[in-house]
Amino acid sequence: MKLSPRGLSIRTHNLCFLGFGNVNRTLVQLLEDRAAELRDRYGIAFRITGIASRRLGWIAHANGMDVATALALGTNREGQGLRRAQSVLDAPAAFAAAIRDVRTWLVAARADCLFEATSLNVENGQPAVDHIRAGLEHGAHAITANKGPIVHAYRELRDLAAKQGKRFLFESTVMDGVPIFSFFDQLPAIHLQGFHGILNSTSNVILGQMEQGLSFDEALRKAQTLGVAETDATHDIQGWDAAVKTAALITVLMDTPIRLDEMAIDGIRDLTPQAVRTAKRDGWRFKLVCRAKRLGSEVQASVQPEKVLSTEPMAKINGTSSYVFFETDVFPGLAITEENPGLYATAYGMLADFIRAVRS
Numbered sequence: 001m002k003l004s005p006r007g008l009s010i011r012t013h014n015l016c017f018l019g020f021g022n023v024n025r026t027l028v029q030l031l032e033d034r035a036a037e038l039r040d041r042y043g044i045a046f047r048i049t050g051i052a053s054r055r056l057g058w059i060a061h062a063n064g065m066d067v068a069t070a071l072a073l074g075t076n077r078e079g080q081g082l083r084r085a086q087s088v089l090d091a092p093a094a095f096a097a098a099i100r101d102v103r104t105w106l107v108a109a110r111a112d113c114l115f116e117a118t119s120l121n122v123e124n125g126q127p128a129v130d131h132i133r134a135g136l137e138h139g140a141h142a143i144t145a146n147k148g149p150i151v152h153a154y155r156e157l158r159d160l161a162a163k164q165g166k167r168f169l170f171e172s173t174v175m176d177g178v179p180i181f182s183f184f185d186q187l188p189a190i191h192l193q194g195f196h197g198i199l200n201s202t203s204n205v206i207l208g209q210m211e212q213g214l215s216f217d218e219a220l221r222k223a224q225t226l227g228v229a230e231t232d233a234t235h236d237i238q239g240w241d242a243a244v245k246t247a248a249l250i251t252v253l254m255d256t257p258i259r260l261d262e263m264a265i266d267g268i269r270d271l272t273p274q275a276v277r278t279a280k281r282d283g284w285r286f287k288l289v290c291r292a293k294r295l296g297s298e299v300q301a302s303v304q305p306e307k308v309l310s311t312e313p314m315a316k317i318n319g320t321s322s323y324v325f326f327e328t329d330v331f332p333g334l335a336i337t338e339e340n341p342g343l344y345a346t347a348y349g350m351l352a353d354f355i356r357a358v359r360s
Contacts, residue, residue: 010043013358014062016050016111016140017070018102018131019118023145023172025071027115027347032067034351042355050109058099060108102131106138113357115350116144122240122260125152136160136168141357143350145172147241150248155257167360169353174199174245175322176341177349182356183336184253190328192253194293197324198317199245202229202236203268203288208318210276211285216269228320239267239288239303246290246301249324254292256299264302271305279307285315290324313337 002010015031017024031038031046038044047064051073059073099105106114114135118128125148132149135142136157144150149157150170161168171181184190198204205228209219220237223229235241243265250258268288276286284307292301308315317323319340326334338345 005040010039010045011358012045012047013112014049014064014110015046015113015115015354016052016106016109016135017048017115017117018050018052019116020051020053020056020073021117022343023117023346023350024115026343027117027350028067028070030344030347030351038355042359044355044358050105050111052102052105058101058105058108060099060105062108062110102134103138106135106140111135111138111140113141113143113354114138115354116142116146116149117350118146120146120235120241120244121148122235122244125149129153129157132157132168133160136164136166139164139166141167141169141354143167143169143353143357145170145346145350147173147244147248150251151244151258151260154248154251167353167357169357170248171353172346172349173248175324175336175338176345177347177352178322178336178338178341178345179349179352180249180324180336181252182352187328190330192294193327193329194291194299195249195324195326196289196291196314197322198287198314199290199322199324200236200239200242200288201320201322202233203239203242204317204321205229205319206237207268207271207276207286207288210271210273211280213273213277215273216271237267237269239265242288242290243303246292246303250292250299250301254294254299256294256297258299258301262301264304266304268305280310283310284308285310287314287317289314 048070049062049064051059056073099108116128116131128146129149129152132142150173157168171179174180202223205223206219209222243260243263247258250256271286279286286305287308289306290303292299314323321340322338324336
């Protein structure tokens with residue numbers, strides 16, 4: 001048995017990455033950057049045994065692939081698919097042509113931990129819900145950056161993880177890697193009464209650009225050029241991304257499941273540059289504000305554009321920064337601000353979840 005410098009026994013974990021876009025690729029690089037610290041300080045070693053995406057298909061290599069190989073897979077161009085993946089790996093054991101679904105892939109890769117980072121499905125959280133369920137039933141920890149499963153299946157997946165003796169963690173779903181969910185784990189027997197904040201960076205960037213004189217479409221194009229907005233930014237503009245994050249916070253931290261159709265949701269598309277600039281001139285700033293308030297046994301929630309007094313902390317949130325202000329029965333106000341995060345922040349949230357999962 002190998003021991004770390006701190007006398008910890010070192011265990012090697014098989015890691016599988018489902019969805020291999022920017023978030024999971026950045027996570028692989030971060031794992032490599034922190035490999036010595038993980039081993040020496042926490043007794044954690046790892047090998048990458050599975051990578052899957054719509055473009056690559058299901059790649060499993062139970063003996064592990066090195067980080068350079070994994071990242072090379074992530075840079076393949078559209079259409080090259082599994083044939084290119086096989087040539088990069090140059091190992092027949094890695095090319096599992098018979099794999100056609102997530103469960104077979106998890107078995108072939110001998111997964112100990114699943115990192116799920118596929119695209120958000122606002123309507124039902126699929127297929128991410130099924131992916132995570134499969135990972136937990138396989139006997140792996142499940143870590144996700146996808147907000148959909150939290151809103152649509154949190155209690156089911158939480159209870160399944162407990163039954164399996166595994167962890168279902170999702171710190172990167174709201175405010176990137178800021179430890180919002182684990183923060184409240186450190187506040188036992190506290191009751192969250194409500195919160196408000198700014199949780200969507202794309203809308204915040206667009207509104208800031210409109211204040212400077214750009215039209216809505218010009219501001220959107222600039223946000224896309226900066227890499228802040230997706231090519232299809234509909235979820236951000238219409239308020240759905242912020243709404244799903246709000247629902248996730250309510251579902252987990254306020255222990256009250258809420259459907260998106262129970263929320264008042266309005267995006268920023270109908271705001272005119274004149275209205276935005278006039279508000280700023282008069283000492284206000286338009287922000288897409290998320291709100292939740294406990295009313296008896298229910299929670300009332302909304303995501304809507306609001307005029308915020310320029311002297312208020314929320315009005316000073318610029319660019320890709322985020323902000324949330326919590327109201328509890330013990331602390332009247334707890335505020336968390338995240339300043340202009342990058343992809344490493346989201347990846348870090350998943351890394352921190354991984355450490356929590358395997359050390360619990």
